[in-house]
Amino acid sequence: MLQAKLVAPEKISLENVEIPTPGKNEVLIKVKVCGICGSDIHSYKGKHPFVHPPIVLGHEFSGVIHRVGGGVKNFSPGDRVVVEPNIVCGKCYNCLHGRYNICTNLKVIGCVGYDGAFSEYIVVPENKVLKLPDGISFDDAALVEPLAVAVHAVRKSGQKIGDRVLILGAGTIGLLTLQVANLAGAREVIITDLLSYRLEKAKNLGADKVINPELEDLVELIHKEYGKEGIDLIYDCVGIDKTISQAIQIARKGTRIMVVGVPEEKIRIDLSLIQDRELEIIGSLMYIREDFTEAIDLVQKEKIKADSLVTHHFKLKDIEKAFRLVTEGKEKVLKVLIQVTD
Ligand SMILES: [Zn+2]
Ligand SMILES: [Zn+2]
Numbered sequence: 635m636l637q638a639k640l641v642a643p644e645k646i647s648l649e650n651v652e653i654p655t656p657g658k659n660e661v662l663i664k665v666k667v668c669g670i671c672g673s674d675i676h677s678y679k680g681k682h683p684f685v686h687p688p689i690v691l692g693h694e695f696s697g698v699i700h701r702v703g704g705g706v707k708n709f710s711p712g713d714r715v716v717v718e719p720n721i722v723c724g725k726c727y728n729c730l731h732g733r734y735n736i737c738t739n740l741k742v743i744g745c746v747g748y749d750g751a752f753s754e755y756i757v758v759p760e761n762k763v764l765k766l767p768d769g770i771s772f773d774d775a776a777l778v779e780p781l782a783v784a785v786h787a788v789r790k791s792g793q794k795i796g797d798r799v800l801i802l803g804a805g806t807i808g809l810l811t812l813q814v815a816n817l818a819g820a821r822e823v824i825i826t827d828l829l830s831y832r833l834e835k836a837k838n839l840g841a842d843k844v845i846n847p848e849l850e851d852l853v854e855l856i857h858k859e860y861g862k863e864g865i866d867l868i869y870d871c872v873g874i875d876k877t878i879s880q881a882i883q884i885a886r887k888g889t890r891i892m893v894v895g896v897p898e899e900k901i902r903i904d905l906s907l908i909q910d911r912e913l914e915i916i917g918s919l920m921y922i923r924e925d926f927t928e929a930i931d932l933v934q935k936e937k938i939k940a941d942s943l944v945t946h947h948f949k950l951k952d953i954e955k956a957f958r959l960v961t962e963g964k965e966k967v968l969k970v971l972i973q974v975t976d
C-alpha cells in the first residue's frame with residue numbers, strides 16, 4: 635500500500651509498505667478521504683510542539699472497514715466509518731473522570747505516537763471507530779473531526795443563549811465554531827481574519843459582523859460598537875501572541891476566553907488584567923465521544939454546512955503539492971481534502 639510519511643520538516647516521502655494486520659480488538663480501515671488540518675501544517679513546517687518525524691500525518695478521515703480482528707464484535711467489512719483519533723489509556727485520573735481528551739498518556743493518530751491516515755490502509759482500535767449514517771459522503775465525513783473540535787469548545791465554554799460571541803480566526807475551526815455558536819443560541823457572532831475571502835465565507839455562514847484587524851483597529855472598534863455590554867465570550871481559534879492579547883484587551887470584566895487554536899510558541903500574557911477583570915482563560919483540546927457523535931449528527935442533519943468549507947481536492951500521490959498549496963498561501967484555501975483511495 636502507498637503511504638505518505640513526513641520524514642523531515644517540509645519533506646514528505648511516498649512509500650510502498652505492507653498492508654498492516656489488525657490485532658484482536660482492532661480493525662483495518664481502507665482510508666477514503668483525509669483532510670489536512672492546521673495541526674498537520676504545523677507538523678509539516680516542523681513547528682508542532684509535540685510532533686516529531688518520521689510520522690504519517692492525517693487524523694481527519696473517513697473510510698471503509700476492510701478486515702477485523704478476531705475479538706471485534708461491532709464492525710464488519712464494508713462498514714462506512716469515521717475514527718475518533720485520540721488513543722487514550724483508560725486508566726489515568728482524567729480518563730477515569732470522563733475527560734479522556736486530556737489523558738495523561740494521550741496518543742493521537744497521525745500526530746503523536748501513532749501513524750495517521752495519509753495511507754491507503756490504517757489499523758485502529760475498534761473502540762475508536764464510529765459507523766457513518768447513510769447519506770453522509772466520505773468528503774463530508776472527513777469534516778466530522780474538526781467539527782467535533784468546535785462542538786467541544788462551545789460545550790466547554792458554557793456559552794449561554796443570548797451571549798455575544800467573538801471568534802478570532804476564520805479558518806476551518808473558526809468557521810465551524812461560528813456555526814456551532816449560532817446553533818447554541820448566540821445573540822450575535824463577530825469574527826475576525828486577515829483574509830477577506832474567509833470573512834466573505836463567514837458572512838455566508840451566518841456571521842453578524844466581520845472584521846479585518848489589519849484594516850481596522852479591532853480593540854477600539856469593539857469597544858466603540860458594544861460599549862459597556864461588550865463581548866461575553868471569545869473563542870481564539872488562532873492561538874498566537876497577537877490574538878491572545880487582542881482577546882485580553884477586548885474582554886470586559888468577566889469575559890471568558892477559550893483557547894482553541896494550537897499555539898506554536900510560548901506566549902506572554904498580562905496577568906494583572908486577568909486578575910483585575912476576573913477573566914477566565916480556558917483551554918480546549920480535541921473532544922470526547924459525545925462531541926464526536928454530536929458532530930456526526932449535525933453533519934447528517936445538514937445543520938452545519940461542511941462541504942462549503944472544502945476548497946481543494948488532491949490524490950494521495952500529490953500530497954506534497956497539497957501541503958505546499960496550504961503553506962504558500964497564494965490561493966484561497968480553506969479545507970483541503972486528500973482522496974486517499976478511490
Ligand atoms: Zn484536526
Ligand atoms: Zn488516560
